[in-house]
Amino acid sequence: MEPIALDQLTDIDSMLTDDERLTRDTVRQFVAEKYLPIVGEHFEAHTFPDHLVSEIAGLGLLGASIKGYGCAGVNAVTYGLILQELEYGDSGLRSFVSVQGSLAMYAIYRFGSEAQRQHWLPRMARGEAISCFGLTEPDSGSDPGAMRTTARPDGDAYVLNGSKMWITNSPVCDVAVVWAKLAADDHQTVRGFLVERDTPGFDTPSILRKMSMRASHTGEIVLSDCRIPKENLLPASRGLGSPLACLNQARFGVSWGVMGAARACFDSALDYSRSRVQFGVPIGSKQLIQEHLVDMAVEIAKGQLMNVHFARLKDEGRLTPYQVSMAKKNNVRQALAIARKARSIHGASGISLEHAPIRHLLNLESVYTYEGTDEIHTLVLGRALTGLDAF
Ligand code: TGC
Numbered sequence: 001m002e003p004i005a006l007d008q009l010t011d012i013d014s015m016l017t018d019d020e021r022l023t024r025d026t027v028r029q030f031v032a033e034k035y036l037p038i039v040g041e042h043f044e045a046h047t048f049p050d051h052l053v054s055e056i057a058g059l060g061l062l063g064a065s066i067k068g069y070g071c072a073g074v075n076a077v078t079y080g081l082i083l084q085e086l087e088y089g090d091s092g093l094r095s096f097v098s099v100q101g102s103l104a105m106y107a108i109y110r111f112g113s114e115a116q117r118q119h120w121l122p123r124m125a126r127g128e129a130i131s132c133f134g135l136t137e138p139d140s141g142s143d144p145g146a147m148r149t150t151a152r153p154d155g156d157a158y159v160l161n162g163s164k165m166w167i168t169n170s171p172v173c174d175v176a177v178v179w180a181k182l183a184a185d186d187h188q189t190v191r192g193f194l195v196e197r198d199t200p201g202f203d204t205p206s207i208l209r210k211m212s213m214r215a216s217h218t219g220e221i222v223l224s225d226c227r228i229p230k231e232n233l234l235p236a237s238r239g240l241g242s243p244l245a246c247l248n249q250a251r252f253g254v255s256w257g258v259m260g261a262a263r264a265c266f267d268s269a270l271d272y273s274r275s276r277v278q279f280g281v282p283i284g285s286k287q288l289i290q291e292h293l294v295d296m297a298v299e300i301a302k303g304q305l306m307n308v309h310f311a312r313l314k315d316e317g318r319l320t321p322y323q324v325s326m327a328k329k330n331n332v333r334q335a336l337a338i339a340r341k342a343r344s345i346h347g348a349s350g351i352s353l354e355h356a357p358i359r360h361l362l363n364l365e366s367v368y369t370y371e372g373t374d375e376i377h378t379l380v381l382g383r384a385l386t387g388l389d390a391f
């Protein structure tokens with residue numbers, strides 16, 4: 001019997017417009033031609049392919065959902081499809097685009113002054129300014145409200161002190177969106193600040209020896225009496241709700257992205273199951289292997305359907321943070337399980353970088369933790385369902 005393609009299970013194409021399909025296919029082609037041939041080497045060498053940034057920007061993928069300021073202004077489904085195709089390549093590639101667009105550019109777009117938007121967004125969209133988003137600290141990850149980084153007003157400046165940890169893109173950023181408590185404020189309100197690369201007292205050491213997200217820049221941000229002009233405050237940011245509003249955008253993107261990683265693992269496992277012969281037949285003819293493949297395909301289909309539904313709600317302004325938590329939690333968890341099953345279908349070969357699943361499996365351990373851990377999203381949903389706070 002002629003096999004069907006995975007997408008035929010959902011007939012997902014019938015839910016997409018011509019423009020949405022075109023963007024998906026363009027990004028798919030870019031990843032297949034430019035990224036997949038080199039990702040294994042970068043993962044092994046612990047490097048990010050910086051030379052691709054201008055091409056990624058040229059495709060309109062940076063800040064793609066922002067309207068104006070040289071950004072593409074695509075709808076939520078298109079944005080999701082972009083991230084899905086990028087993460088088919090590697091979670092590190094999707095992370096780069098998520099942090100630049102959903103976190104840093106969105107923070108400036110939503111909470112910045114018009115002058116800040118005009119100054120930063122066009123050059124960030126062109127990939128000429130790389131950014132990062134500093135919320136997590138060594139002693140406050142899941143509980144960002146406990147952050148210790150402060151901003152003290154001093155004449156025409158703010159003086160920032162503190163440190164941020166596990167920050168994607170920090171070692172290569174031109175500008176950092178840093179969340180800090182405004183020390184002048186009785187309530188120590190969390191505000192957003194823009195810190196430029198060459199500011200004295202700003203350092204971004206790389207975090208090395210990672211066994212996950214190896215094809216991605218990750219670092220710290222160290223702020224030692226770092227003096228920035230007062231106009232670098234994001235004026236509309238106020239309270240923890242501001243960084244969390246940015247996280248809603250990025251978590252939505254993660255929910256899509258990981259379905260790309262899961263599909264890459266499925267494709268690899270399917271190919272291998274057809275070609276690997278044991279006991280005289282392809283292992284794909286064994287019922288236990290087919291059960292694994294079917295479970296993987298069903299979870300990918302369900303995740304994609306949830307993504308399209310939530311993206312349409314997002315475009316109507318009706319997507320809630322708890323729905324985003326559900327999609328992030330479910331899709332990351334399923335992607336991780338799929339990567340693991342795919343790895344095992346490859347047998348010993350599955351631990352080699354020659355095949356995608358082990359790389360995705362290792363990356364997805366980070367994705368399970370960042371943008372709110374699986375447990376934190378469980379508690380967000382638990383609070384939504386019971387009305388009781390269990391944090
Ligand atoms: P809580 O009292 O619940 O809320 C504080 C204020 O924030 C508001 N809020 C939200 N606003 C918008 N969207 C959301 N999802 C929101 N969740 C809460 C809330 O209404 C309140 O506003 P107000 O005006 O009443 O003050 O705060 P809490 O301290 O109890 O904590 C809530 C909790 C645990 C859910 C939150 O802190 C949380 O989400 N923790 C996880 C931290 C996290 O996700 N960190 C991610 C760091 S960035 C990252 O990982 C990037 S990786 C990128 C990559 O490489 O791709």
Ligand code: FAD
Pocket residue numbers: 099132133134135136138140141142143165166167168169213218366369370371372373374375376390391
């Ligand atoms: P902790 O908060 O210390 O959690 C440890 C464990 O305890 C987890 O299992 C957690 O779920 C659990 N736990 C915590 N609280 C509770 C509770 N109330 N009930 C039950 N269980 C609980 N951050 C940024 O700001 N910007 C970035 O760009 C960024 N990029 C990252 C890139 C990578 C590769 C990684 C790995 C992380 C990145 N992070 C970034 C940090 C990430 O957001 C945090 O790691 C995450 O929020 C969890 O914080 P933590 O690591 O301090 O873990």
